Amino acid sequence: MAMKRNLPLLSLLLLVSGALYAAASLWQNGLPASYWQWRRELVMLSGVQLMTVMSAAMLLAARPRWLEPRLGGLDRLYARHKQLGIAAGLLLAAHWLIKLSPKLMLALAWVAPRIKSGGGGKDPLVSLAKDVGEWAAWAVLAMVTLALLRAVPYRFWRKLHKLFAPLYLMGAFHGLILMPAEMWAQPVGWLLAALMLIGSGCALYSLAGRIGKQGQYAGRVDRIEALPAGQLEVICQIDGWPGHRAGQFALVSFSAAEGAHPFTIASADHGDGRLRFIIKALGDYTRRLPAELEVGQTVTVEGPYGCFQPRGGARQAWVAGGIGVTPFLAWLQSRELAEKPLDVDFYYCVRSRGDAARLEEVRQACHQRGVRLHLIESEAGALLNADMLPEVGEVWFCGPQGLGEALRRGLKQRGAQAPAFHNEAFSMR
Ligand SMILES: Cc1cc2nc3c(=O)[nH]c(=O)nc-3n(C[C@H](O)[C@H](O)[C@H](O)COP(=O)(O)OP(=O)(O)OC[C@H]3O[C@@H](n4cnc5c(N)ncnc54)[C@H](O)[C@@H]3O)c2cc1C
Structure with missing residues (x-):
């Protein structure tokens, strides 16, 4: 953000x-x-x-x-x-x-x-x-x-x-x-x-049911692929999509009865209305989704929303926790970012490499962009903390709230050297 x-x-x-x-x-x-x-x-x-x-x-x-x-x-x-x-x-x-x-x-x-003054009814x-x-x-x-x-x-x-x-x-x-x-x-x-x-x-x-209506676009589900660790990749083809900036999210409704859920658009804008979402089973609906979702079904996407967009220039650290990798996947694909000079260390925190969504894509894109990728596997005993982050001007974080708070607190201790901390709020309640 x-x-x-x-x-x-x-x-x-x-x-x-x-x-x-x-x-x-x-x-x-x-x-x-x-x-x-x-x-x-x-x-x-x-x-x-x-x-x-x-x-x-x-x-x-x-x-x-x-x-x-x-x-x-x-x-x-x-x-x-x-x-x-x-x-x-x-x-x-x-x-x-x-x-x-x-x-x-x-x-x-x-x-x-x-004592009340005045009578009167x-x-x-x-x-x-x-x-x-x-x-x-x-x-x-x-x-x-x-x-x-x-x-x-x-x-x-x-x-x-x-x-x-x-x-x-x-x-x-x-x-x-x-x-x-x-x-x-x-x-x-x-x-x-x-x-x-x-x-x-x-x-x-x-x-009158008008909230958000102006930014809603209809489309269909084009491809569904089950990824490891309860993650589902869904590619949607959206008619008249106005385009988005890498890192933005949308309110996605696969069924009118369920209503819209916020998901990051895990792809950059290619001007063709094709949007990728990677959805992790984090609650009752997202757990049911793999059984309910069908290729060809309709979808309504509202947006794009959000301002989780990096600037080039100063040395940065990007930190993704689990499914929090989605905005970084879009960043790594974006042409806009390719034109900016990047000096980035990217920390991708997962339980194990087998659980990491689209790890090969991340690896290749980082290699192409000159982004230094650090895979942090908690099952192998590695846990990210603020001391492991280099001296940077900015930290961009997307992932579990607890990890984000711990990093923010740890980085604050650097005093005047503390980097600006930007995080995507994945919870709206
Ligand atoms: C900006 C943003 C981007 C996100 N991007 C992704 C992503 O790329 N991939 C991913 O897997 N998850 C993402 N999430 C989280 C995802 O929205 C929730 O995991 C999902 O909505 C949970 O729904 P549920 O019914 O399965 O779980 P529940 O157990 O019902 O909900 C768990 C929590 O999810 C949030 N939530 C649930 N439904 C909604 C809703 N309709 N609107 C807003 N918040 C809701 C609430 O905080 C709720 O307490 C994102 C969330 C936000 C706010």
């Missing part, structure tokens, strides 16, 4: 929305003086921040093409979406607990009951907005918890995830009705109005 500077998106959203709300509230109400006033302000503040964060999460969920490269690729975009989702869950819990806090405060006799729209907010809150909290439980199969989670769009709209309705009218005339109101419009547009786009 071409590492973009990791802008603290979440902190920025919290800070801007929090500061704008605090300024508007101070301007209008002054400093809160009692528990009841503090409670009101904190409920409002958490509500404003929650709506801000949820709207941003909704925007990212719509996979806007223009935003993807700016955030460093779809995998990074989803990582941020997940971070925003967790933050929304926490803000929602805070919003609600503060709202419910009088029950505890009154039971402990820490505050006196509030309840506004039915306000009551509805409160109820809608409460239903949505229960559902969102349950869903954020489910998202974090690895035991829930991804397939099931993905279908459930679609419910976030209507829940967002319920939350937006709740906010629209319950935000004090005078706030809409303040900068915090303008911000919220803009975000809620964008978020609602994205939610409707999602409900």
